[in-house]
Amino acid sequence: MSQEETFKKIIDMLVELKDTSELMLDLAYSSVLFNSYELAEEVQVLEDRMDNLHTEFELLVLARCIQPEESKNFLGLIRLGIVTEKIADAAAQISEVVLRGLEPHPVLKLAIKQAEETVAYVPVSKNSMLVGKSFREAQIQEETGMWVLAVRRGDKWIRPKPDTVIEADDIFIASGYAEGVEDLRKLAST
């Protein structure tokens, strides 16, 4: 890899570390909110991935021959990587409350979200009108009242952004009122 390519890789990995850590937080709080063992486990899986990714990231930074005048800037990079790792650890710690079978105190659920909401896994069929649309165009929240927290694509997790394009076989993790779940399922299947 050329210096240029290595550098691009470093930045891409940092963006992935940041996105993953924030996704983990969303999922972790949701796991407590819904007392969902499944979501809590997802957080643990992501935590393993974070660990690997972070190590890979640090190795790449170290492998780049750093000029003395750049060293401060690279220290900044390394520190940012550590921060994402810390956030991921905190998310894992939150999900462990669920995994240890401590039925969360009602106070916790109220604190995390103040409404009677539910979480749903909704697969996107290839016939769905959503396929090929970005989240901005899809207007899922406006249509169904459901908020898509995360998208599972193959073995990857994505935190949806307005310009993320929906693909067939994506699985949405969405939260909202129970009535919205059916609407979302319909939207994702036809």
Added chain:
Amino acid sequence: MVRLEKIEYKPVSVRNLLIEMKNISELMIDLAYSAALFNSQLLAEEVIELEQRVDTLAYLLDMSAMLAARSAEDAESLVGASVIAAATDKISDAAADIAIIVLRQIGIHPIVREAFEKVEERLTRVEIKSNSTMIGKRLGQLELAAKMGVDIIAIRRDKEMIVNPKADEVIKKGDIAIARGAPGGIEEFEKLAEGTIHMLED
């Protein structure tokens, strides 16, 4: 040597403490990344100040949880609140670590900025100047989201930080508003706060 304030028990509900901790820590992460991106000392200082607030809240939460437990069952279900509070505190520490990168002028490689700027949103921190047309108006009335795609995510008023202000919050002169939105909207919002442009008419 940092002088730490003594924390005295105040009767606040575990629930409210947890909500505030969660809100502040999430705000801190956003602020901290923005501070790093724009190399903003002001945003970084804001993060450090909030970190102290979260520390205090974590102590208060533990005290409240201890007082609320009357039985083994209570203890089992309240320990979760305590663990989550500790994790939230960790998150705020992580945000403070980013702020320190800025404050110590370690800096972050300029190319990082490019990568993160692909993210469409920007954050700003502006003071509401005396000739801003926003003064005296309720947030709901301003319709910032509809008109310029901007959300006020926090308001600093004197020592207090109002996170996720409600629609009926009235803007005051001297408020420091922290807002999020697309770059174009943010620029417009900054001018609005400074009073160089006035509210768009309906």
